[in-house]
Amino acid sequence: MDGETTLRDMLNRAYNNTAYDVQLRMQSADTHEEILKQLERALALAIGHLVKNRKYKQDQSEDALTTDIVSMLNMNGIPANHDVKIGGHTDISVEMRDGFLWIGEAKNWTGKAWIFKGFRQLMTRYATGLPGQDNGAIIIYFDQEKPSDLMSKWRTSLGKLTEFTGDIVEVNELQFNSAHPHKGTGRTFAVKHYGVPLYWNPEDN
Amino acid sequence: MALQDIKENIARDIREPVLHICQSLVDRLAAMRPDQLQRLTYILLADFAQTRPDDDVFQSALTALTTIKHNPLTLYFVFYDEGEDREIAISASEVMQSVDEAVFIHPRTGEEIENFTGQLKPVYKASQEFVNALVPANGR
Numbered sequence: 385m386d387g388e389t390t391l392r393d394m395l396n397r398a399y400n401n402t403a404y405d406v407q408l409r410m411q412s413a414d415t416h417e418e419i420l421k422q423l424e425r426a427l428a429l430a431i432g433h434l435v436k437n438r439k440y441k442q443d444q445s446e447d448a449l450t451t452d453i454v455s456m457l458n459m460n461g462i463p464a465n466h467d468v469k470i471g472g473h474t475d476i477s478v479e480m481r482d483g484f485l486w487i488g489e490a491k492n493w494t495g496k497a498w499i500f501k502g503f504r505q506l507m508t509r510y511a512t513g514l515p516g517q518d519n520g521a522i523i524i525y526f527d528q529e530k531p532s533d534l535m536s537k538w539r540t541s542l543g544k545l546t547e548f549t550g551d552i553v554e555v556n557e558l559q560f561n562s563a564h565p566h567k568g569t570g571r572t573f574a575v576k577h578y579g580v581p582l583y584w585n586p587e588d589n
Numbered sequence: 590m591a592l593q594d595i596k597e598n599i600a601r602d603i604r605e606p607v608l609h610i611c612q613s614l615v616d617r618l619a620a621m622r623p624d625q626l627q628r629l630t631y632i633l634l635a636d637f638a639q640t641r642p643d644d645d646v647f648q649s650a651l652t653a654l655t656t657i658k659h660n661p662l663t664l665y666f667v668f669y670d671e672g673e674d675r676e677i678a679i680s681a682s683e684v685m686q687s688v689d690e691a692v693f694i695h696p697r698t699g700e701e702i703e704n705f706t707g708q709l710k711p712v713y714k715a716s717q718e719f720v721n722a723l724v725p726a727n728g729r
Contacts (some may be wrong), residue, residue, distance in 0.1 A: 388710070389630070389631045389632075389642065389710065389711060390706065390707050390708070390709060390710055390711075391666060391684060391688070391705075391706040391707070391709040391710070391711065392706035392707045394711060395688065395706055397643075404645075404648065407648060407649065407651075407652040408685075409685060410652060410655075410656055411651065411652055411655045411656065411664040411681060412664060412681035412682050412684065412685045413656075413682065414680065414681075414682035415682075418682070419656070455604070458603065458604040458607065459607070459649060460649055460652065461603075461607060461648070461649035461650065461651070461652025461653040461656065462652070462653070462656070463602035463603060463653060463656065463657045463658070465601075465602060479602065479658050480656050480657060480658060481655075481656055481657065481658055481659070481660045
């Protein structure tokens with residue numbers, strides 16, 4: 385690109401470069417919804433990268449895995465932080481212009497109770513529930529086989545333990561979305577639940 | 590918000606290797622007059638950061654500076670209006686909507702413009718918050 389860079393140049397570059405496309409659209413975003421959409425695309429890229437390199441991620445702590453995700457978001461110019469104090473120490477927080485705030489709570493799968501603890505932290509400790517701050521995520525790292533079965537268990541458990549403002553939406557076997565009343569504001573707070581499959585046990589040796 | 594606060598916010602929320610490019614850009618922009626901060630091209634900003642315009646880290650720095658809380662920069666596009674021999678500024682969100690809909694309407698004449706992606710140029714300007722922060726810092 386040079387001083388005569390055009391939109392066409394940018395679109396050509398973005399054509400096979402999702403990370404660049406995310407950045408272009410994030411820079412252009414003028415609504416919280418569009419910022420959120422691009423942030424979630426960037427998060428999906430980061431999770432995909434983590435899974436692709438799962439061989440090197442065995443036995444890592446929650447903090448180490450989460451720091452990897454934060455670093456990948458940072459590399460895309462996204463102001464993500466780990467362990468920032470927002471009502472408590474958040475696993476991932478992304479604070480942006482126009483009052484946008486997104487919080488992700490990340491847990492290693494050790495059972496439904498541990499994930500529910502993270503969910504309650506997100507909903508009752510960290511989330512403000514204000515406009516532009518009414519979306520978050522639960523990110524679950526699995527080093528077990530068949531994480532889709534465990535995600536299903538988590539989804540069923542969540543259905544019994546909390547209130548909803550709409551139906552649970554299953555995106556795929558490793559992701560579902562839910563929406564809940566935020567007690568502090570009375571508004572709806574939306575949560576996306578991501579399963580991160582890190583099981584690694586090659587059987588070719 | 591003071592310039593120092595904007596810089597501290599950048600240092601808190603952005604990591605290396607993106608951070609040092611952001612800091613270089615902000616330091617350079619802070620030394621300019623507000624009227625010089627309204628049309629900043631890729632090549633100019635890359636020159637300020639002493640990098641190539643197509644460098645991935647530079648691109649990430651621009652993303653950080655346009656999206657961070659108290660963002661110093663805003664992306665927009667300019668369209669050259671041949672009829673009046675002048676550039677017309679168009680918001681980046683409007684341009685991306687045109688991309689998604691594959692339709693761009695001439696902002697003055699209302700005519701549909703073909704091959705519009707080659708006629709829109711991306712430029713940056715300092716945010717109002719950044720300009721406001723410069724006034725007490727530079728006394729301008």
